Amino acid sequence: MLPENGRSADDLLAEIAQLKQHDLPVRGGKVTAYVYDTGRPEVGDAAARAYFEMLEVNTLDPTAFPSAVAMERQVVGAVAGLLGGGPATPGIFTSGGTESIMLAVKAARDSRPVAGRPRMVVPVTAHPAFHKAAHYLGLEVAPVPVDPATFRVVPEAVAEAITPDTVLVVVSAPSYPQGVIDPVAEVAALAAARGVLCHVDACVGGWLLPWLARAGAQVPPFDLSVPGVTSISCDLHKFGYAPKGASVVLFADPALRRAAYFASAAWPGYTVINATVQSSKSAGPLGGAWATLRALGQDGYLALARDTLAATRRLAEGIAAIPGLRVLGTPESSLVAFAGDDVDVFVLADEARRRGWFLQPQLSYAGIPANLHITVTGVTLAGVDALLEVIAVSAEAARAAGPAQVPEGLAELLEGLDLDSIDDATFAELAASVGVDLRAEGQPRMAVVNAVLDALPARTREAILIRFLSVIYG
Known part of the structure; x- marks a missing residue:
């Protein structure tokens, strides 16, 4: 309810603190989903100050606020430089992975008109944002299976699913559920041979994988340098560690980016030309992302990647050693998923939450069992032994409690x-x-x-x- 009289900032902040008392903590590494923590408070402070500085800048009209244009060029250029593009690589700064994916799907639809209903071929492990984009934009989704052992999409199944109405083929680097990288080069080549665009969903891994490679990990080719890849999405509010609302979608050529834009002159008001789904929007997230990239720099991201790689390996090995638990696939980034053989993972998650740790449940689907998902970030290494201890104790407690009882019928x-x-x-x-x-x-x-x-x-x-x-x- 709107108060009758205005209230002071201190009063409002006190109420916010009260409202947040049951929230999961966003710092410290005990929440293994939704939030990304560098463990460096000074980086978050720089991002918050830049975010506030750009808060009231409206990116609706790029001619009114050239600061936003300059920032976006720099941020997009940084992403392009990391993902196989040159300084002139076209891209768009968006509010998140879903919007980046939405624009990639729109660009594919509008640049490749077909006689029937446009289709896109999507692995069953691809993010639901593709289904959301299809729902909003009127496409049909053709789901294809993944290998039951590696959880990577099967190229032969992709080839079989392509029809004359297919406008886009999707691969993930990595797919979120098990953290594995689809065979991008193989799928992109077969898509190109059929004249179909290929989008790489690197929302999770786009910013991280290149740094992991520099830290010594084996990372297969996945970016714009791969022949046949026509667009790629990369979230900066994940392993770029920027405040929420920061993603970039890159295109192989300017014509494809133009197909993502929207313009309307069919009204008597101001000029409408939008690069994103949103029209009016704050440049705060852009400022936060811009500042985060500069606050960390190459040495900062490389150091975080080394810690992330070490923590991921330690975590996967440690979980595999806990009786009754098994890691799904071979994690190739910093996402680890594990299932239980004689342990109800949903009960395990509740037990871990009771002990102050959040592990993300994932439901069974397409032959993949129910499991728990952990996103390893820069701060995880410092607490990885404590996390493994919580998982082991919670697994034992879940085994003793038995599976969750679903009322009969x-x-x-x-x-x-x-x-x-x-x-x-x-x-x-x-x-x-x-x-x-x-x-x-x-x-x-x-x-x-x-x-x-x-x-x-x-x-x-x-x-x-x-x-x-x-x-x-x-």
């Missing part, structure tokens, strides 16, 4: 339920009947929720998740 009930026929209050009551209070304060225990979702087909999961969100914000 609940999955079948939910699958057959007409969710459109019940309101949010009734849905909240249904959740409460199985011990899930969607409006409770604090950090929830999620094992039963995840077990229920894991027992449902993807479309039912999606419908349930939408209702969860509606109730939480209701």
